[in-house]
Amino acid sequence: MGVEMREYGLVLRETSSGPGGRRTLELLFGPQHPTSGHIRFFVELDGDIIVDIQPDPGFVHRTMEKLGETRHFIMGIPLFERLALPDAINVTWAYSMALERMFGYDVSERAEYLRVIFGEMSRISAHLYDLGLHAIMLGSSTGFMWAFGLRDLLVNLWAIATGSRTTPTWVVPGGVRRAPPKAFYDRLPGFLDFLERKLDEFYKLVIRNPVGYSRLKDVGYLSKEEAAAYLATGPGIRGSGVDWDTRRDIPYGIYKNFEWNVVVEDGGDSLARTLVRIGEIRESIKIIRQAFKQVPMDGPLIGHAATHKIPPKEREMLNELVRLSGYYVTTTPLAEGAGMTEGGRGRYFFQVWGSGTERLFRVRISTPSWQNLRAFMKACIGARLMDLPAIYGSFGFFPPEADR
């Protein structure tokens, strides 16, 4: 018949370089693909092996940095938490921290404890989200449903405390926006116990599963040197044996008051990165339990300096609720500030420059997924096509966050 492969849409590329040359198939993985997310990969396959992979990000680029310059700085909080909704608290915490340093705001003691509790809940939320998506990428729909089922309990707690399941908009410069009601404190310990128990079940079902284990073990290897050279972050670097965590190494908040460990795995493969996630959820539970015992039940929600602009009538209810009117009449100084937090996927970095008006002159954002992209691409070379989702999920790559 002599049908041209080209007619059938199967364009093979032949290169004469290398021993014997090679025939490769270029596969366009995404952006409309069940597991690609909002990104495209140009995958070059030699048989079943990925010999080259080029990312093509930018499909969900929302000009976050530019938008941050065009509106009131306080409007940046609901804006920037949309970078990574599963990790909303840690993103807004980094932004608020940058603003606090620019304004010279202090943070009230109560808010520090609440921020730690919610920041760790945010980490758990991001980890459960990533573990769930990783599970469905491996084909375990049960793991997906369990992780998202657990996360649903967590976002319900968020809803009790902040009024919203996914967009809390809760951290404000100087403190937090609302005091959690009694119902939140009543339900939190029960949730943590349940999560701890169910996490063990998840671990047994997905990771200790003979099939799941063999899908993760020795897949997407990233050596310690490579991980450091490519500036990977979060589980991406701690899974390769680099002991680095913003919470400990560039301290912020009151993390030094609690006993906890940085989870590090030496494997460097998808399994190690997944184990880091599981371990960090356990550590987060530990931190929340300690903070829960010490959190002051009364006291102002924002620090002294930030209180200054709040009108007297609204200052009376500062123990319960922070009205934002005070922030709206605040203008930014001609100064700059930077904030860095450790989110679930790695470190978030915000740098802001004031302009003398209510708008910021410039907002600089650096997100972990963007930083992990090169390490992720490196880990894919030499893997099989079926490993691509397994590696993707292990980095927890999140295109909306990477594209900003």
Added chain:
Amino acid sequence: MVAAVFFPGLITMGLYLILAVWAERKLAAKVQWRYGPLYVSEKLGGVLQTVADLLKLAFSELVVPSYTNRALFAALPAVVFFVEALPLLFIPGGPGLVMIPSGYGLLYVVAIILISTPAVVAMAWAEADKFTFIGLLRELLLEAAYEVPLVLSLLAMALVYGTDLSTYAQGLPGIAVNPVAFFVYLVATAMATSRFPFEIPDADAEIVLGPYTEYGSSLFLLAYGSNYVKLYAMALLGALVFLGGWAPLAGIAGIAVYILKASALTAFWLLLRAVYPRMRIDQALRLGWRELLFLSAAAVGVSALWRLW
């Protein structure tokens, strides 16, 4: 005539297609802390959801890619569906209840089961898409891994009972005679019907839907439904060969017993989805060519011992 229309023929097959899809979703949902299909016919537990989905698919627009051979593109899903249903010609639903009575029924069934993969490959090739292309290669590789163990496990039973399928309901059920062969059959069938953890040819995580990627509407029903038709044939065959088919009863009650046994087997295969992730292709091939092959050879050995004894 009864065999063709009622059991194991069209009506039971149609019901099986609807109920298997429903049961798959319900069983997985039970494990996964959710309800599964519910709101269409709430009192029946959402059985009619599958029917609603069927109707919706059948009336959706049929898109034929411009670069394909239109005739082949349209014809091959029907061919695949037909070929997957062919084993039913030789599988008896009860004493004398068979479409084509034959002393070599088992051999015909095995031959037809193995033929079905080339039909799927042809279908995937006609779609002419990179994802279907990779899917068909995986289908071929998997077939190479499961066909020898599958044939050997059935051969082991043929050594004891012969090739006439209607004799299998007499005497000891096959699982008591040769449990090793039964185990191999369970695993090899999971591979053949792309159940988890061997759902590799249509792994949506990498290759969208493998050989079924380009199909929509009624052609998708035929193409994807063929998987469940194959599952139906394999469940009936397994229930007959290894679980004694309609024994110990006969007549209508016998048919009920037979369907119950086949349903139990099906439920096992469907439940795998809730337990296992997807294996990588090389791991599945290694399993097929090493552990499964040894086990199936051992199964033949067990049957040989029975013959000698």
